[in-house]
Amino acid sequence: MELNKNVITEIQAIISDAQQRAIRSVDFERVLMYWHIGKVIFEEEQQGEDRAAYGTFLIKSISKEFQPVMGSGFSVRQLEMNRQFYRVFPIANALRTQFSWTHYRLLIRIDNQDKRDFYIAEAEKNNWSARQLERQINSQLFERLLMSNDVASVLSVARSEKHPVDAREIIKDPMVLEFLGLKREAAYYEKDLETGIITHLQEFMLELGNGFTFAARQKRIHIDGDEFFVDLVFYNRLLQCFVIIEIKTQKLSHQDLGQLQMYVNYYDRYEKQEFENPTIGILLCTDKNDTMVKISLPENSRNIITSKYQLYLPTEQQLLDEVRREIDKLGNDGKSGI
Incomplete structure (x- = not known):
């Protein structure tokens, strides 16, 4: 008797799918761990009279206690990111299970709330890998779309609240x-x-x-x-x-x-x-x-x-210069009647 190759293929697919789910599950548990550590640090920091000084002391003390045993995941820089992670994303239930820690590490560096919301929506909708998200942030996708659209329109399209009707969107x-x-x-x-x-x-x-x-x-x-x-x-x-x-x-x-x-x-x-x-x-x-x-x-x-x-x-400066040129052109077009 000859084994049906479809059976082999189906089992391989099941194994691969299970492995991917396990990897995502482990990675998201790490995300939750960093979030909870950040929460503990942030809440404890609020108890100090001089919060800035106490926060620095607290993070250095935690790092000194855990890094020799737990490794680089408890470096001062990593603990500072954990605290920032909690401050930017204070609701645990709102964390996306498909985002890895690398996704969140990129997102917490974005200061502008609208800009961060845009990349969260696009990354979730398009299932971007962390590498794809980084490339889109570095290419300043949000700012480039703003050159022909307003913030509300860019965000509503990203969140699928609005169906694009104009290619320029x-x-x-x-x-x-x-x-x-x-x-x-x-x-x-x-x-x-x-x-x-x-x-x-x-x-x-x-x-x-x-x-x-x-x-x-x-x-x-x-x-x-x-x-x-x-x-x-x-x-x-x-x-x-x-x-x-x-x-x-x-x-x-x-x-x-x-x-x-x-x-x-x-x-x-x-x-x-x-x-x-x-x-x-x-x-x-x-x-x-x-x-x-x-x-x-x-x-x-x-x-x-x-x-x-x-x-x-x-670069950010090149994009700012481009935006200024666009504004100048709009002003000149109005004057010339074009």
């Missing part, structure tokens, strides 16, 4: 593509960038936003005997529409906008189903002239989006 500008490994100083072609995106498709879709699935690369379309090739095609289940991405390694031109508009029109007329929303086109470029973009496109156009890409993680 989930598409970032700029996009950060440091994971491609392309050097800023190096010369490269659009094909190099496209190949890098395909190679790192999971990371690129994480950067794109929620709800994206990959559909095609270099999609061939025929228009009256002429052949054209669309760089990348995605589908977004939240927006319920196709999303076409064209890559440009040079400064954006009005011809690029016209080409993308043609691709969008083609998909709307020949690919889109009646129940689906209009196709969205994204021009991913190194640089752009926002005034030229506004003049080239119809007023209040929602189906063509231009987004700059960066091959490196932005």
Whole structure:
């Protein structure tokens, strides 16, 4: 008799699932342990007349007592994090079981409550690993989304309280593509960038936003005997529409906008189903002239989006400078009537 291979596969899946649950359970118990230690330290600290001095003395004393026996988990720095953990997350029942201590260690470093709430909601909704959460924080995802949305809108979409209806609610500008490994100083072609995106498709879709699935690369379309090739095609289940991405390694031109508009029109007329929303086109470029973009496109156009890409993680100062430029542009547009 021959053993059914499906039985082996099923048992392997059961074992793997049980192992993963056990790991998550142990890790969350560690999270709870750190929370309870932080609670004890915080409450005891409040008893001292000079809380700051007593708090320092208390943590050093606990570390001296336990670190020789329990190891680095009771270092002064770790105990200070435990205290901060309890202060930031004072309700034990509100702790997410899918978050590891590494998740929480990243979250307690965020001072802004709205910003922290955003990353908690996104990490929970998208099941981000601690590494993915760290990358999104370092790429300043929250601040980039605020460049075209207000805080209330960003938070409501993250918490799934609001269904996104405009692509700008989930598409970032700029996009950060440091994971491609392309050097800023190096010369490269659009094909190099496209190949890098395909190679790192999971990371690129994480950067794109929620709800994206990959559909095609270099999609061939025929228009009256002429052949054209669309760089990348995605589908977004939240927006319920196709999303076409064209890559440009040079400064954006009005011809690029016209080409993308043609691709969008083609998909709307020949690919889109009646129940689906209009196709969205994204021009991913190194640089752009926002005034030229506004003049080239119809007023209040929602189906063509231009987004700059960066091959490196932005610093906080770079992002602040970008925000100031956006504010200045809004002011100038109001004066010029554009």
